[in-house]
Amino acid sequence: MTRDSHRTRIHEVIRARLLRGEIGPEVRLVDHAIAAEMGVSRMPVREALMQLASEGYLVSTSRGFALPDLSPDRIEEVFVLRRLLEPHAVACVARDRTGDELDTMRLALAAARDAFGDVGAFHRGAEGFRNAWVGAVRNGELRQAIQRYSGQVQSVRFATPPDAQARRTIVEGLAALLAAFEAGDGLLASERMLRFIFDAEDSFRRTAGMDA
Numbered sequence: 001m002t003r004d005s006h007r008t009r010i011h012e013v014i015r016a017r018l019l020r021g022e023i024g025p026e027v028r029l030v031d032h033a034i035a036a037e038m039g040v041s042r043m044p045v046r047e048a049l050m051q052l053a054s055e056g057y058l059v060s061t062s063r064g065f066a067l068p069d070l071s072p073d074r075i076e077e078v079f080v081l082r083r084l085l086e087p088h089a090v091a092c093v094a095r096d097r098t099g100d101e102l103d104t105m106r107l108a109l110a111a112a113r114d115a116f117g118d119v120g121a122f123h124r125g126a127e128g129f130r131n132a133w134v135g136a137v138r139n140g141e142l143r144q145a146i147q148r149y150s151g152q153v154q155s156v157r158f159a160t161p162p163d164a165q166a167r168r169t170i171v172e173g174l175a176a177l178l179a180a181f182e183a184g185d186g187l188l189a190s191e192r193m194l195r196f197i198f199d200a201e202d203s204f205r206r207t208a209g210m211d212a
Helices: 003-019 031-038 042-054 072-096 099-114 119-135 140-148 150-159 164-183 186-207
Strands: 059-061 064-066
Touching: 003 031, 003 042, 031 042, 042 059, 042 064, 072 119, 072 140, 072 164, 072 186, 099 119, 099 164, 119 140, 119 150, 119 164, 140 150, 164 186
Parallel strands: none
Antiparallel strands: 059 064
């Protein structure tokens, strides 16, 4: 394989891990460790990590690459972006989704419900649901724009305490969104996603002490 092929493969592997929530804020991605894991030289790993950083998934630190450590103000700005993009995106998903994509969402929601008491497994299920609907967005530019702020979504998730009430709110929001997808109702999906984002923002603001 060429260096570009290795870079592309490594980029996709790490991005998939990020989107599945497998890389927490305490993790540092170091090029020589990944190179040893992947059986390649450090250069394509370094290039893949730098590409992920340019796309907003990671930031470079003195000890390797990591999830963005975003300030509350920057996270608030991305919530604004989410309110602009995601309601339209899910309306399109309600129109375009396939039976297989719906099945994937159902399985992810069931996994989150089944793992309710296991915070890590719960968040992996919720992230699986998000990945499924984002993957069903047919507009490639819109899909990539949403994926580029995945670092913010992960930062909010890891910053939010493992509160049972918050998890119930997430499950209820995802179930409501799934019902709109199943009904093929774009307007309803848009309304429910907007409500879901406002709920997530409210939870973050309480966690960050921004409601005072």
